[in-house]
Amino acid sequence: MKEIEKILQEESNRCLKCKNSPCKNGCPINTPIPEIITLFQNKEYEKAGEILFENNPMSLICSLVCSFESQCMGSCIRGIKGKSVDFPKIENFLMKKYLEENEEKTVENKNKNKNKNKNKKIAVIGSGSAGLAGAFNLANNGYDVTVYDNNEKIGGMFRYGIPEFRLAKTNIDLLEKKINDSYKFVNNTSFNIEKISELKNTYDAVLISTGTWTPKELKIEGMELEHVSYAIDYLKNNINFGKNKKVVVIGAGNVAMDAARTAKRQGNDVVIAYRRDIESSPATKVEIEDSLGDGVKFLTFVSPVKIVPEGIILERTYYDDNNKLQNIKNSQFLYSCNNVIIAVSQTSEFSLELLEKNSISNENGYFYAGDLVSGPETVVKASLSGKNNAKLIDNYLTKKGESYV
Numbered sequence: 001m002k003e004i005e006k007i008l009q010e011e012s013n014r015c016l017k018c019k020n021s022p023c024k025n026g027c028p029i030n031t032p033i034p035e036i037i038t039l040f041q042n043k044e045y046e047k048a049g050e051i052l053f054e055n056n057p058m059s060l061i062c063s064l065v066c067s068f069e070s071q072c073m074g075s076c077i078r079g080i081k082g083k084s085v086d087f088p089k090i091e092n093f094l095m096k097k098y099l100e101e102n103e104e105k106t107v108e109n110k111n112k113n114k115n116k117n118k119n120k121k122i123a124v125i126g127s128g129s130a131g132l133a134g135a136f137n138l139a140n141n142g143y144d145v146t147v148y149d150n151n152e153k154i155g156g157m158f159r160y161g162i163p164e165f166r167l168a169k170t171n172i173d174l175l176e177k178k179i180n181d182s183y184k185f186v187n188n189t190s191f192n193i194e195k196i197s198e199l200k201n202t203y204d205a206v207l208i209s210t211g212t213w214t215p216k217e218l219k220i221e222g223m224e225l226e227h228v229s230y231a232i233d234y235l236k237n238n239i240n241f242g243k244n245k246k247v248v249v250i251g252a253g254n255v256a257m258d259a260a261r262t263a264k265r266q267g268n269d270v271v272i273a274y275r276r277d278i279e280s281s282p283a284t285k286v287e288i289e290d291s292l293g294d295g296v297k298f299l300t301f302v303s304p305v306k307i308v309p310e311g312i313i314l315e316r317t318y319y320d321d322n323n324k325l326q327n328i329k330n331s332q333f334l335y336s337c338n339n340v341i342i343a344v345s346q347t348s349e350f351s352l353e354l355l356e357k358n359s360i361s362n363e364n365g366y367f368y369a370g371d372l373v374s375g376p377e378t379v380v381k382a383s384l385s386g387k388n389n390a391k392l393i394d395n396y397l398t399k400k401g402e403s404y405v
């Protein structure tokens, strides 16, 4: 037995197989954790991998980037008095093994329903977590699925928005090899409202999962200056400022942490400037700890006022007696820096209102999934949304004319 396998087998023996499975309930996509751990202990690796993959085709990605501390591990009974069972490591082992050993067995080859719905064509726009989970589940039900994406490769935000040190691209490539034969992939293709409307001339249903790629603007002066970038563009385009620059990141969510850690690893002095205290940051505790571990600094209780060629003007903030955040008058100061990265969330290119106004709606066979609906969310939540929408589309196509929800 390999060393890692031995360590994980020992870890799995700490599982109490709790009857009410709090770990499973704490997982957004209800991964059957105790069942998987039992299969792992019995060395039924392929079966365990198959269950994980069928439940959540993003399982390998989730095993690396999920917010474990607030989900499976945060709910684990073992964690009350000590250390939670490290299920993500077991999941990672199983998924890597499953995908590596089953590359040639395509979903189509295994698909029992492959002739059931083969005359029904479905378009999926966007190949991020929601789109891929939707496409996988629809293909598994025998539908003829085509996935469109405006990037060259599949993966959307988890390929282009999560840096290599958090999610190595080899994992995405492994998933791609396994999943690619279940649908046709059309890359480098973007859509506007008119093009989306036209899809119904060719397809029986359309799943729109275009994500949130438009950075939210910071409405302050100086945004047009050359040393200002948006975090999502910075990450997607692998921008490198060069070494020994002073970089300020505005915002404190997970994307801000990813941008800050990337800039730090490029050899820069990086500060995250945030209006509140670190504890109020929307980033996960682990992300904050990892950022600190990488040497990223935090400047809290400051609000951006204006970007100037020498850096950024910040203003100090505080909580008043009603716990409301207030700016401190006459507290503005120049924070000198070479680059400013804006990371105050992203929004979608199309609003749901705009889509509905153009009859791109459920009644007409259009479904929406993932971040487009929820705003920027985790890989696992987007995967669940894609899976749920695949069910809605199946109901829509098999019970047309009846209620399908």
Ligand code: SF4
Residues within 6 Å of the ligand: 014, 015, 016, 017, 018, 021, 022, 023, 024, 033, 034, 075, 076, 077, 078, 085, 087
């Ligand atoms: S909560 Fe923890 S100990 Fe209980 S079944 Fe889940 S992983 Fe095992």
